[in-house]
Amino acid sequence: MERISWHQYFMAQSHLLALRSTCERLMVGATIVRDKRIIAGGYNGSVSGSVHCIDEGCYVIDGHCVRTVHAEMNALLQCAKFGAPTEGAEIYVTHFPCLNCCKAIIQSGIKTVYYAADYKNHPYAIELFEEANVKVEKVELDHHTIELIPTVK
16 A cells, blocks of 8 residues: 655644534634644634534525534634644645635745635635735645545434
């Protein structure tokens, strides 16, 4: 059996984190990496201690669930809470970041975004990443790695 690449390893971690999501609409996971070491992980779900979408349903305003904190934001906030610097780090996300997460990623000093699936890729997010010299790359998981990730039905 061939060893998986670093990209596949960190993206698989993000897919695993997504399995903790409490969002009914889309399960997303994010892993922040610095020097090939995981410094934080997050998934989309409710504010700590609050009710979850899977229990109460989504709280949708203008087409967005306002109950949910996005995976990227949760990972970034974990770094802030525990004092882990993100300058020059990389983030692996199961889905292309939304516009607000894009801005937070840029402001945090993360220099590379790796994502597995396109999801409403906002043109302005793409423009901001380019303007900020944040590298954005789609990472494909090979068949072997996908088999290792459990799925929720």
